[in-house]
Amino acid sequence: MSVKVEASHDGIPHNKVMAMGLILALVSLYIAVAGAYAGYDYLAFFGGIAAVGALIWGNSTIKKLCSYGIGTGVPSAGMLAFGSGVLAMLFAAKLAVINVFLVPIAGLIIALIVGLVLGWISNSVLNMKIPVMTRSIAELAAVGCVALMGLTVVATGHVAFSEITAFNLDIFGITVSFYDVSYIGAGLIAVSFMLGAIALQHPFNACLGPGEKQDRTNMLAIECGFLSMIVMAVISFAFVSLVAAWISLVIALIGWFVSYKKYFALSKRDAAAWLDAKPFSDAEE
Amino acid sequence: MSAIAAKPAGNAGAFQPVASVIAIILAIVFIGVAYLLGNMGIFSGGAMVPMMTLVGIIVGAALIAFGVHFVPVGGAPAAMGQSPGIATGVAMLATGAGLAGLFGGAWAASLGFGVALAGGAIGGGLMMAVTCLMVNISYVYGMGIPAASGKVAKDPITGDSQAEYKSQGTEGHGLPFISYVGGVIGGLFGGLGGTLIYVQLLNFYNASFAAVGIVGEDAPVLAVGLAGIFAIGMFLVIAVLSAYNITGTIEGPHDPKFKRFPRAIVAAICASGICGLVAMLVVAVL
Numbered sequence: 001m002s003v004k005v006e007a008s009h010d011g012i013p014h015n016k017v018m019a020m021g022l023i024l025a026l027v028s029l030y031i032a033v034a035g036a037y038a039g040y041d042y043l044a045f046f047g048g049i050a051a052v053g054a055l056i057w058g059n060s061t062i063k064k065l066c067s068y069g070i071g072t073g074v075p076s077a078g079m080l081a082f083g084s085g086v087l088a089m090l091f092a093a094k095l096a097v098i099n100v101f102l103v104p105i106a107g108l109i110i111a112l113i114v115g116l117v118l119g120w121i122s123n124s125v126l127n128m129k130i131p132v133m134t135r136s137i138a139e140l141a142a143v144g145c146v147a148l149m150g151l152t153v154v155a156t157g158h159v160a161f162s163e164i165t166a167f168n169l170d171i172f173g174i175t176v177s178f179y180d181v182s183y184i185g186a187g188l189i190a191v192s193f194m195l196g197a198i199a200l201q202h203p204f205n206a207c208l209g210p211g212e213k214q215d216r217t218n219m220l221a222i223e224c225g226f227l228s229m230i231v232m233a234v235i236s237f238a239f240v241s242l243v244a245a246w247i248s249l250v251i252a253l254i255g256w257f258v259s260y261k262k263y264f265a266l267s268k269r270d271a272a273a274w275l276d277a278k279p280f281s282d283a284e285e
Numbered sequence: 286m287s288a289i290a291a292k293p294a295g296n297a298g299a300f301q302p303v304a305s306v307i308a309i310i311l312a313i314v315f316i317g318v319a320y321l322l323g324n325m326g327i328f329s330g331g332a333m334v335p336m337m338t339l340v341g342i343i344v345g346a347a348l349i350a351f352g353v354h355f356v357p358v359g360g361a362p363a364a365m366g367q368s369p370g371i372a373t374g375v376a377m378l379a380t381g382a383g384l385a386g387l388f389g390g391a392w393a394a395s396l397g398f399g400v401a402l403a404g405g406a407i408g409g410g411l412m413m414a415v416t417c418l419m420v421n422i423s424y425v426y427g428m429g430i431p432a433a434s435g436k437v438a439k440d441p442i443t444g445d446s447q448a449e450y451k452s453q454g455t456e457g458h459g460l461p462f463i464s465y466v467g468g469v470i471g472g473l474f475g476g477l478g479g480t481l482i483y484v485q486l487l488n489f490y491n492a493s494f495a496a497v498g499i500v501g502e503d504a505p506v507l508a509v510g511l512a513g514i515f516a517i518g519m520f521l522v523i524a525v526l527s528a529y530n531i532t533g534t535i536e537g538p539h540d541p542k543f544k545r546f547p548r549a550i551v552a553a554i555c556a557s558g559i560c561g562l563v564a565m566l567v568v569a570v571l
Contacts, residue, residue: 042548070532072374072375072376072525072529072531072533073376075374075376075378076374076377076525079376079521079525080521082518082521083521084560086515087519088563090564090567091563091564091566094567114559114560117311117556118522118526121552122526122552123555124301124307125304125308125551126526126529126548126549127301127548128529165499165511178503179499180503180506180507185503185507185509190511190513190514220435227422268488275334
C-alpha cells in the first residue's frame with residue numbers, strides 16, 4: 001500500500017512567477033538606487049519591496065526543486081542560496097565604483113554564474129540527477145543576491161561598497177570614515193543574511209505536503225519578507241535619515257500586517273478543506 | 286509530485302569520473318585566474334599571494350567537506366528514536382560545528398596562524414562533543430532508549446555488540462560510541478577548515494585594504510567583518526553540497542555512505558574555487 005499524495009497544481013506557472021518576481025525586484029531596486037544616486041534616502045523602502053519580489057520568485061524555485069526530494073530538507077536550499085548570494089552581492093557592490101546603476105544587474109549576472117557552477121557540481125559531480133537542479137540553484141543564488149541587496153538598501157539606503165563598508169560623517173567640512181560602525185564592519189550583514197535565508201526557506205517548508213496551495217505559500221513568502229524588512233527598518237535608524245527610517249518601518253509594518261491577515265484567512269480556507277479530505281484514500285482497496 | 290512522497294534521486298556512491306575531472310580542471314583554472322589577476326596588479330600582493338590565498342581557501346573547503354561526513358545525522362526519524370544520530374539536517378549540524386570553530390579561530394586569529402587553526406578545530410570539536418553528550422542524555426534519560434547502531438554488528442572502537450539493543454523495525458537509535466567519536470572528529474575538521482578559510486581571507490583583506498587606501502585604526506575591523514561573512518557564506522555552500530552528497534542520514538565513519546566522501550571533496554574544491562575567487566575580487570583594484 002502506498003499513501004496517495006496529491007500533486008500541488010500551480011495556478012500560475014513557475015516561469016511567470018519568476019518573471020513577475022524578477023521584474024518587481026529589479027524595478028524596485030533601481031528606484032531605490034536612483035534615490036540614493038540623487039541624494040535622497042526616502043526611497044530606501046523600495047529595497048524591501050525588492051526583497052519581497054525576490055522571495056516570491058525564490059519560493060517558487062524552492063518548491064520546484066524540493067518537489068524532487070533532495071534528501072536534505074528544504075532549509076538547506078535557503079542557506080545555499082544566501083551563502084552564494086552574499087558573495088555575488090558584495091562583488092557587485094564593488095562595481096559601484098564604475099557606475100552605481102550597474103550594481104543590481106551585475107549582482108544578478110554574477111550570482112547566476114556562481115549558481116550555475118554550483119548547480120552543475122551538485123547535479124553532475126554529486127550525481128543528484130535532478131533535471132531542474134542546475135537551473136534551480138542558479139536561480140536561488142540570484143534570489144539570494146537580490147534579496148540581500150534589497151535588505152541592504154533598506155538598512156543603509158545604499159548599495160555601493162564604499163557606503164556599506166564605511167560610516168561617513170562630515171566634521172567641519174571634512175568627511176571622516178568610520179569602518180567599525182559600518183553595515184559590514186559591525187557585522188549587521190550577518191543579520192540580514194540570516195533574516196533573508198530564513199524568509200526564503202520557511203514558506204515552502206511550512207506549507208509543504210498535501211493541500212499545499214500556491215497562493216497561501218506565496219502569501220507566507222510575502223509575510224516573511226515584510227517581517228525581515230521590519231528588522232532592517234529598525235536597523236536603518238542608525239544609517240539613514242530619521243524620516244526615511246520611519247517611512248521604511250511604517251511600510252514594513254503595514255505590509256506585514258496586511259499579508260499576515262491574508263495568510264491567516266488563506267490558512268483558515270485551506271484548513272476547512274483539509275478536514276473534509278481523506279488523506280489515505282486507497283485504504284479500502 | 287509532492288516532496289513527502291519523493292525519494293532522493295542521488296545514486297549511492299557512484300563516482301563520476303568525467304564530471305570530477307572537469308571539476309578539478311575548473312578549480313585549476315580558478316587558481317590560474319587568481320595568479321593572472323595578481324600578476325596584472327588587479328589583486329594586490331603580486332602573483333603568488335592571491336594564488337596561495339585561493340589554494341588555502343580550497344584546502345579549507347576540502348577539510349570541511351571531509352569533516353561533514355563524520356557528523357552523525359538522523360533527521361526526523363532520530364527524533365522519534367528510529368535511527369541513530371542527532372535529530373537535525375546535515376547542513377544545520379555541520380554549520381553549527383563549523384561556525385562554533387570559526388568563532389574560536391577568529392578570536393585566536395591575532396595569536397598566530399597555528400594557534401588560530403588549533404582554536405578553530407577545538408571549538409568545532411567541543412561544540413560537537415557537547416551536542417553529542419546532550420543528545421545521548423536526552424535519548425537515554427528522556428526517551429528511555431539505549432544507543433545502538435543499525436549499520437554494524439559490533440562497534441568498531443569498543444567492540445560491543447549492537448544487535449541485542451536494537452529495537453525491531455528500526456535502523457538503530459541513540460548515539461553509539463563510534464558515532465560520538467565521529468561527530469567530534471567531524472567538528473574538528475569543520476572548525477579547522479572554516480578557520481583556514483577565514484584566516485586566509487582576513488590576511489588577504491588586511492593586505493589589500495592597505496593597498497587601496499582604506500587605512501586607519503578601524504580598518505582591520507572591516508576586514509574581520511568581510512572575512513567573517515564570506516567564511517560563513519562559503520561554509521554554508523560547502524556544508525549544503527556535502528549534505529546533498531550524503532542525501533539524508535548518516536551514522537558516522539562506519540556508515541556505508543561515508544565512502545562517498547571523495548565526491549564531496551571534488552565538489553568542494555570546485556565550488557570553493559569560484560566562491561573564493563569572487564570573495565577575493567571584492568577588494569580588487571578597479
